[in-house]
Amino acid sequence: FSLGKSYPGFAPIGPWLVTPDEFENPDDLELRCAINGEEVQKGRTRDLILSVPALIAGLSAVLPLLPGDVVFTGTPAGVGLGRDPQRFLAAGDELVSTVEGIGELRQTFVA
Known part of the structure; x- marks a missing residue:
């Protein structure tokens, strides 16, 4: 799944950085995604296949993680390939991605 986030312009992040202590429960945040105003994804971080601590433990067992590294955790159900149609x-x-307690990121796609 990470390959889809590896093309130029396909992994926008920011403009905010937050630390886990800024949330009451950083392991239970709502994630949403809308395309042209239609909600296509909605989930919570507590429902990820691997918890964030488990993901970091697994990654750090095979490669060094350094301050500033970004780890993509996955996405709620609803991605285009898995939809019918x-x-x-x-x-x-226009894609709007929202993380509870942080804000939203808006992108308009070009050919």
Whole structure:
């Protein structure tokens, strides 16, 4: 799944950085995604296949993790390939990704 986030412009992050102590429960945050105003993904970090601590433990067992490294944790159900019918982003689409307690990131796609 990480390959899809590896193309230029396909892994936008920021503009905020937060630390876990800024949340009452950083292991239970709502994640949402909407395309052109239609909600297509909604989930909670508590429902990830691997918890964030387990993911970091597994990764750090095989490679060094350094301050500033970014780890992609996965995404809630609803990605285009898994939908019926399948749905993929197109030029002009606006994608809004939201993380509870942090904010939202808006992107408009170009060809």
